[in-house]
Amino acid sequence: MARRLAGDRAAGPAAGAGGRPAEGLRSWVRQIMGTAISIATWTGDGGLPDATAATAAAVERAFAELRAADERFSPFKPESQISRLRDGAVRLERCDAEVREVLALCERLRRDTGGYFDAYAAGPDRLDPCGVVKGWAAERASDLLLEAGVAAHYVNAGGDVRLRGQPGPDRLWRIGIADPHRPGELIATVRASDLGIATSGIAERGAHVLDPHRGAPAVELASVTVVGESLTLADAYATAAVAMGPIALDWLAGLDGYEALLVAADGAISGTPEFP
């Protein structure tokens, strides 16, 4: 299904004319992974009589998937596989396939980002794959919804958003990008379908993103938003870009299929050439 992406320079009520939020939009919110996770679905008029119940059931399965990921991957839960692996209580070969998959992904991302994405950024005995797990899990939750026939939906895991389909025949999802300096305001909106969009920044956990090369918190970029086909990668790239600081713009511009919007700590905004 075709990926669509468009910028919206004329945001405002009039811009929504003819493309108002469609009928059949419903949402669910759960607290998982220490954040609020929202799932919204859109069902067209041609839906089956039991579409509502089937959709609700699919949404619950998606939430269950997210909870399971939290149980497996949280470095804050002593019994999670990640904690046990970190503490030497279990060997990697004995971990679930999902854990091995994510850790392999972390290693790939460490190489792809020149070491700026590093699950061991805090130290060799401080395994923390959080920079990739939230997006990865949201992507899986979205996959489950799609497999269940919920074609038009989004999963928003604390700001990491996977969009699928469209909320209506002539309408794209409209994503607001939060202004890191002014809580409650947006710096831009993007219209899209079938994409991942993730934001990382120092507002996320204070100055929590470590520059692994310096061992110090990264502070130059207030937030980085990355949009692209995979939410998992968009999330990881955004995290890596915050760690990189100002040099991230050139690096992001070189990524194939991913575009980014950066907000510096001083408020300056920059974007990759194709950012909508």
Next chain:
Amino acid sequence: MTRALLCLVATACALMLLLAYRVPHIPLAPPVGQSVASSPPPKGAGAGAKPSGAKAPSNGPPARWALSDRGELQAVGPPVGWPYGHVQVKVTLEGSRILDVAVVDMATTNPISRYRSRAAVSRLRGSVLSGQGADVDVVTGATYTSDAYLRSLQAALDMAHGTPAGG
């Protein structure tokens, strides 16, 4: 259906993020098979529908709701903290249609704000939303900020719609 949710009037320019969470996050009804956990305030407020009370439910800690003079339901979520402060919002509804979302209390001590430079303007400022009301479905942002807003607004909406909070 959701037609009633589509209209929204924004009052102030600082509310875009809140608005972002308004439409898609309002279940029209409790999910099938789920019962309403707490007695909801009157919704729809058809002519003659009388509120059973316009004060906070006795067990609802900080969240509360009330009917305005014009019969609009106003729900105030609890203050929700984030590392640099806290936020609390109020939503005004007519039936299930949101008329307004407003911050009733927000404290931020974000030191980064001090470094903001008004001179730093790029071409992308062309897409800045300035008090026009943002018709968006979803928001991406660094977690704490949006999370706090979401929880605050969602608590108010859950209150208004009698939707059971998720576990």
